[in-house]
Amino acid sequence: LPEYAFIGRSNVGKSSLINMLTERKSLAKISGRPGKTQLINHFKINGNxxxxxxPGYGYARVSKKNxxxxxxYITDYFVKRTQLVSAFVLVDIRHTPQKIDLEFMEYLGENRIPFSIVFTKADKLxxxxxxxNVAVYLKELLLGAWxxxxxxxxxxxxxxxxxxELLSYIDLINQQFYKENQ
Ligand code: GDP
Incomplete structure (x- = not known):
């Protein structure tokens, strides 16, 4: 099945967003294969x-080794990504563009992985x-290689x-994906 990956710095609000997206949806959670760690979770949505x-990146309080x-785990996922259609990079709407996020988007770009930005916690502003803030963010991106x-x-x-809006967008690209892969 086509996959849509959600990623961002820890504490950006990823778990909350995933809860919001999966609520009331017919979904089955399929955690990592047996024997593998549960760092990457798959949720099957609408059966398609x-x-x-x-995993969140840029944990402030974990060891270098962790x-x-x-x-x-993250790069392995993206390297293997046979089913990945698009990534969604989460950023906190309150923050100025962070180096780690910009570098991550650059990595996606270099590897030709399509992505969108999801600004989180909009209720706070x-x-x-x-x-x-959105304008500042997009301007910063356009000053890069974009x-x-x-x-x-x-x-x-x-x-x-x-x-x-997010679910309709995924539905739309998912339909395109199925059309192209008939
Ligand atoms: P994760 O580490 O990226 O999975 O982030 P969480 O979903 O656990 O959220 C981190 C913190 O931000 C928690 O205290 C949440 O309650 C808070 N949070 C997440 N989403 C929102 C939001 O949309 N609005 C507000 N005000 N707080 C949020």
């Missing part, structure tokens, strides 16, 4: 796609500040914002 929950292990800004979504898991 997998939401892949990747950090390496997480990174290895007013509309004007959201608009400003010709075109990636698609972005503004979400809040606590206020249930952005859920339908």
């Amino acid at each position: 796609w997998f939401l892949v929950d990747l 950090k390496k292990t997480f990174q290895k 007013n509309a004007k500040t959201i608009e400003k 010709e075109e800004a990636p698609r972005h979504f503004i979400t809040s898991s606590s206020k249930n914002i952005g859920r339908d």
Whole structure:
């Protein structure tokens, strides 16, 4: 089944977002294969796609060794990624662009992995500040090697914002995926 991977720095709100997206959806959680660690979780949604929950990167309070292990899981996933259609990189809408996120997006770009940005915790800011922060973020990206800004979504898991938009988008690219792979 086609996969859509969700990733971001720890504490960005990934678990909350995944809960929001999977709520009320016919879903089955399929955790890592037996014998493997449970760092990467797969959620089957509507019977036709997998939401892949990747470990958060940039943990502040874990050892270097653990950090390496997480990174290895993440890069291994992306290297093997036979079913991956698109990644969703989560960033906290309150923060200025962080080096680790920009570097990660660069990595995706270099490896030709399509991705969108999901801004989280939008309930914490007013509309004007959201608009400003998004503009700053996209501008920063366009100053890098990007010709075109990636698609972005503004979400809040606590206020249930952005859920339908994100799910409709995934549905749409999923339909395209099935058409192309008939
Ligand atoms: P993860 O480490 O990326 O999985 O992040 P979590 O989903 O565990 O969230 C980290 C913290 O941010 C928790 O305290 C959440 O309650 C909070 N949080 C997550 N999403 C939102 C949101 O949309 N709005 C607000 N206000 N807080 C959020």
